[in-house]
Amino acid sequence: MSGQVKKGYARALDIKHGRVDMSHGGGGRAMVQLITELFAKHLSNEYLAQGNDGTCLPQGAGQLVVSTDSHVVSPLFFPGGDIGGLSVHGTVNDVAVMGATPLYLTAGFILEEGFPLADLARIVESMAKAANEAGVKLVAGDTKVVEQGKGDGVFITTTGIGFLPAGIHLSGNLARPGDVLLVSGSVGDHGMAIMSKRENLSFDAPILSDTASLNGLTAAMLASGAAIRVMRDPTRGGLAATINEIAQQSGVGVHLEEAAIPVKPEVEAACELLGLDPLNIANEGKLIAICAAEDAEKLLATMHAHPLGRQAALIGKVVEDPNGFVQMKTKFGGRRMVDWLSGEQLPRIC
Numbered sequence: 507m508s509g510q511v512k513k514g515y516a517r518a519l520d521i522k523h524g525r526v527d528m529s530h531g532g533g534g535r536a537m538v539q540l541i542t543e544l545f546a547k548h549l550s551n552e553y554l555a556q557g558n559d560g561t562c563l564p565q566g567a568g569q570l571v572v573s574t575d576s577h578v579v580s581p582l583f584f585p586g587g588d589i590g591g592l593s594v595h596g597t598v599n600d601v602a603v604m605g606a607t608p609l610y611l612t613a614g615f616i617l618e619e620g621f622p623l624a625d626l627a628r629i630v631e632s633m634a635k636a637a638n639e640a641g642v643k644l645v646a647g648d649t650k651v652v653e654q655g656k657g658d659g660v661f662i663t664t665t666g667i668g669f670l671p672a673g674i675h676l677s678g679n680l681a682r683p684g685d686v687l688l689v690s691g692s693v694g695d696h697g698m699a700i701m702s703k704r705e706n707l708s709f710d711a712p713i714l715s716d717t718a719s720l721n722g723l724t725a726a727m728l729a730s731g732a733a734i735r736v737m738r739d740p741t742r743g744g745l746a747a748t749i750n751e752i753a754q755q756s757g758v759g760v761h762l763e764e765a766a767i768p769v770k771p772e773v774e775a776a777c778e779l780l781g782l783d784p785l786n787i788a789n790e791g792k793l794i795a796i797c798a799a800e801d802a803e804k805l806l807a808t809m810h811a812h813p814l815g816r817q818a819a820l821i822g823k824v825v826e827d828p829n830g831f832v833q834m835k836t837k838f839g840g841r842r843m844v845d846w847l848s849g850e851q852l853p854r855i856c
């Protein structure tokens with residue numbers, strides 16, 4: 507057997523049956539082997555191939571936009587996605603909703619000793635697929651291993667880098683009374699996909715996470731020429747938290763129309779069962795946009811023409827309100843406050 511072992515290297519990584527062990531984070535040969543045979547196999551590109559302590563990247567046009575996000579979702583594999591794809595989508599989206607073009611990603615992995623290499627390979631493949639689809643390259647990475655029981659399989663931190671073209675300025679403090687609020691599609695899908703898996707709920711139509719990169723949609727929206735003031739992805743805390751954040755930042759109120767907010771029937775049913783409000787539930791492939799009222803139709807048409815914006819809807823308007831209250835006209839004709847929750851309602855959702 508020893509004849510098959512190349513000089514200086516252990517035998518090939520047994521991805522099918524092998525498990526992460528402490529040596530994979532040790533900085534030695536085992537770590538290099540894990541990186542070359544598992545990570546680089548799927549994620550290689552000219553930048554990662556530089557192989558130095560840091561990666562040199564070409565300067566892009568415009569301002570640099572950076573965003574970072576850690577992913578601790580449980581379970582790691584959920585209906586419609588997994589932590590690998592999610593760790594790309596989440597960070598790409600944070601850069602994209604700034605109006606920037608995401609180009610590069612870095613990733614830090616915290617692996618738990620004993621984690622199956624086959625699962626890790628699935629996660630890395632999913633990251634590679636997501637990165638390819640979004641047109642971003644993973645340009646730097648890090649792997650650490652913690653003892654069994656000190657982690658929970660895999661945690662992934664990604665940082666996204668993009669460039670913001672001159673003339674685009676989106677910010678949470680730019681909403682003005684008279685503006686309108688659009689959402690790109692149904693809300694609550696991601697959070698309820700995770701919850702239904704955790705709670706073993708099954709519905710006629712399974713709830714799938716909406717996890718997706720939105721940079722194609724944001725590029726189309728910006729190209730439409732509509733006067734967009736704010737874009738944001740309503741992740742943790744859902745639509746309610748994101749709209750409240752913007753109302754506070756801009757010092758305005760928002761009036762929502764419940765009947766206009768798209769919610770899938772299966773998500774609505776799961777929320778009812780668990781006593782949750784879809785407006786508080788995380789999304790991972792949706793955005794909200796606030797734009798000038800006169801451009802709403804044009805922007806909505808642009809969103810409808812994109813696969814990730816087919817169900818886009820105008821769901822409310824920005825009003826004068828120094829208190830920054832978000833209120834909603836309910837389906838029954840009443841009016842209620844839409845508050846953000848103070849605590850953590852659904853832990854480890856992303």
Ligand code: MG
Pocket residue numbers: 599600738739740741
């Ligand atoms: Mg965000």
